[in-house]
Amino acid sequence: MLSERRLQVLRAIVQDYVGTEEPVGSKALTERHSLGVSPATVRNDMAALEDEGYIAQPHTSAGRIPTDKGYRLFVDKLAGVKPMTGPERRAIQNFLDGAVDLDDVVARTVRLLAQLTRQVAVVQYPSLTRSTVRHVELLSLAPARVMLVLITDTGRVEQRMVDCPAPFGEASLADLRARLNSRVAGRRFADVPQLVEDLPEGFDLEDRGTVSTVLSTLLETLVEENEERLMIGGTANLTRFGHDFPLTIRPVLEALEEQVVLLKLLGEAGDSGMTVRIGHENAYEGLNSTSVVSVGYGSGGEAVAKLGVVGPTRMDYPGTMGAVRAVARYVGQILAES
Amino acid sequence: MLSERRLQVLRAIVQDYVGTEEPVGSKALTERHSLGVSPATVRNDMAALEDEGYIAQPHTSAGRIPTDKGYRLFVDKLAGVKPMTGPERRAIQNFLDGAVDLDDVVARTVRLLAQLTRQVAVVQYPSLTRSTVRHVELLSLAPARVMLVLITDTGRVEQRMVDCPAPFGEASLADLRARLNSRVAGRRFADVPQLVEDLPEGFDLEDRGTVSTVLSTLLETLVEENEERLMIGGTANLTRFGHDFPLTIRPVLEALEEQVVLLKLLGEAGDSGMTVRIGHENAYEGLNSTSVVSVGYGSGGEAVAKLGVVGPTRMDYPGTMGAVRAVARYVGQILAES
DNA sequence: CCTGGCACTCTTCCCATCCGAGTGCCAGCA
DNA sequence: TGCTGGCACTCGGATGGGAAGAGTGCCAGG
Numbered sequence: 172m173l174s175e176r177r178l179q180v181l182r183a184i185v186q187d188y189v190g191t192e193e194p195v196g197s198k199a200l201t202e203r204h205s206l207g208v209s210p211a212t213v214r215n216d217m218a219a220l221e222d223e224g225y226i227a228q229p230h231t232s233a234g235r236i237p238t239d240k241g242y243r244l245f246v247d248k249l250a251g252v253k254p255m256t257g258p259e260r261r262a263i264q265n266f267l268d269g270a271v272d273l274d275d276v277v278a279r280t281v282r283l284l285a286q287l288t289r290q291v292a293v294v295q296y297p298s299l300t301r302s303t304v305r306h307v308e309l310l311s312l313a314p315a316r317v318m319l320v321l322i323t324d325t326g327r328v329e330q331r332m333v334d335c336p337a338p339f340g341e342a343s344l345a346d347l348r349a350r351l352n353s354r355v356a357g358r359r360f361a362d363v364p365q366l367v368e369d370l371p372e373g374f375d376l377e378d379r380g381t382v383s384t385v386l387s388t389l390l391e392t393l394v395e396e397n398e399e400r401l402m403i404g405g406t407a408n409l410t411r412f413g414h415d416f417p418l419t420i421r422p423v424l425e426a427l428e429e430q431v432v433l434l435k436l437l438g439e440a441g442d443s444g445m446t447v448r449i450g451h452e453n454a455y456e457g458l459n460s461t462s463v464v465s466v467g468y469g470s471g472g473e474a475v476a477k478l479g480v481v482g483p484t485r486m487d488y489p490g491t492m493g494a495v496r497a498v499a500r501y502v503g504q505i506l507a508e509s
Numbered sequence: 510m511l512s513e514r515r516l517q518v519l520r521a522i523v524q525d526y527v528g529t530e531e532p533v534g535s536k537a538l539t540e541r542h543s544l545g546v547s548p549a550t551v552r553n554d555m556a557a558l559e560d561e562g563y564i565a566q567p568h569t570s571a572g573r574i575p576t577d578k579g580y581r582l583f584v585d586k587l588a589g590v591k592p593m594t595g596p597e598r599r600a601i602q603n604f605l606d607g608a609v610d611l612d613d614v615v616a617r618t619v620r621l622l623a624q625l626t627r628q629v630a631v632v633q634y635p636s637l638t639r640s641t642v643r644h645v646e647l648l649s650l651a652p653a654r655v656m657l658v659l660i661t662d663t664g665r666v667e668q669r670m671v672d673c674p675a676p677f678g679e680a681s682l683a684d685l686r687a688r689l690n691s692r693v694a695g696r697r698f699a700d701v702p703q704l705v706e707d708l709p710e711g712f713d714l715e716d717r718g719t720v721s722t723v724l725s726t727l728l729e730t731l732v733e734e735n736e737e738r739l740m741i742g743g744t745a746n747l748t749r750f751g752h753d754f755p756l757t758i759r760p761v762l763e764a765l766e767e768q769v770v771l772l773k774l775l776g777e778a779g780d781s782g783m784t785v786r787i788g789h790e791n792a793y794e795g796l797n798s799t800s801v802v803s804v805g806y807g808s809g810g811e812a813v814a815k816l817g818v819v820g821p822t823r824m825d826y827p828g829t830m831g832a833v834r835a836v837a838r839y840v841g842q843i844l845a846e847s
Numbered sequence: 848c849c850t851g852g853c854a855c856t857c858t859t860c861c862c863a864t865c866c867g868a869g870t871g872c873c874a875g876c877a
Numbered sequence: 878t879g880c881t882g883g884c885a886c887t888c889g890g891a892t893g894g895g896a897a898g899a900g901t902g903c904c905a906g907g
Contacts, residue, residue: 194900199899569869
């Protein structure tokens, strides 16, 4: 459709605009990029690109800026992913290696991403959906009060208090603990419900009520905690957004506070590979002038959660994508190790 | 020192400025407040207040605005704490009552505070320092691998993985679990070290190494987790800050990301009663144009952590203080119940 | 199909002006 | 002594008119 040179022009426009944050004109383009043609020619190309909707002018007689569609083409066809340099990789690895527990891994990842991309970083906690149960612990806190602790293979720990309908002896508790673990340890969350379905039947009549209560609390925990948590960081980078500040930043901050919105945002991203949502491609209105670069990460081959960054549509896509991909890869490694 | 009327004038200036966000002049003051004197008189009072450093003019021939010192006087002498209304109280209670676990309590508290005050809310997780141990659980995950789970009376759960120097049988583990709990359950964190000091001596020689390892991990957890965590929310409210935006908001966002700074900020606040730090009273430079209202909260009589809000020095102090106090009180109740 | 040239369009910047809010001070009055 | 009305003064912010500059579109010629 578009000639090779016109694509080059678009690429040059995107690069310059991302660098300078100012509309770029035909003359400046020919000076900074060796396109081998005159400004007048570039003007013609620009007119064509504008007709096609890839670029736009803020006002007559200002330079052009890329539209969302322009960025889209840039990302899809014109730009690669800029790989991290060796030292950068090592720095990432070192930084993440220092983490002591899951919270710390997530916290460090957020900081790292925010620093590398100089944008807002969002990291979802490893999801329970695809996790397996490592261990279920039951503690008797009072005769009719049990604490349920669920430990997952990703290192996450969830606890719930259970009020039992009847007192429950230590022996019964130990029994339940043993049977429960022999059934669910190492199994996937999704499989747990049917695995424990007939468990109460093996108990004395008087204990069945309690067993059922404990089990249903367990199932609840599995489901409830699927409302995944996430951590964000680097919001101070929002101040680099632009000059028309308060109007832009406000809805973004609001979106960032709404975990639901963010989770949806990450969730929409494709399951494998990197996803880039540009401007209006984001369903949430407040993020219409931002782009979201996200990718799944996980121990082993499978993605257990996602992470990404939120920044202005005018962002360095190759660099950002490179950083996001690299961080995801190393976080995956860390999780696999622990 | 200052006559009664001059204090009234200062109060009126603070109130008007907080309301309008614009420097307030003598004429407007006499119109909006019934001071019973003419603008000329007020002008004299203002000149005096300015000499004393309570108010200042942004430029000659603009109105006056309060200085940090002026706000200080206002808070100390001129303003009470505005109590929440009945419906407000009920709403707070309802909102917090819905929480399912500690994380949820904190999350809800943050949202609530941010909404009530329309400012940035900061809530520290209930501290371990003053907490007592409810239960210590030890789980054998592999022959030489133990998971340590610490449960506190505030409902907090911490877990650590322990790699043992030698395999450790289930029987020994149960033994250790029992002895450990009989010693530390219900005791304060600070007392734990000496309570477990001679514990290894009761074990077989071959197990002592493991016991020591487990114990030192436990002690580490107690200390490490004193690096308290906190949650913030309502950052979108920063956009209401002012017109000179990016300059003001940036350092604040940066401060909010530095948990260390925030913890220090809350930590500095007095242990009992509400603390208000105004503008330059805050040690951290980025917060020089903000005020921090904080208060301790806790189950029972004792404060286990702090919470507060960060907002512009030009804030509604009575209202903010009322909201902070009310929320702290109800959070304390919730914690006591669970 | 590319190029140089040219007229045209806007935005931005700068400056001069004006207006008004607010002050400080003073002389007079209770 | 303390309050008041009056008045001159000071700035900041808004208004408006150029002038400058960047960038465009179009056209005729190579």
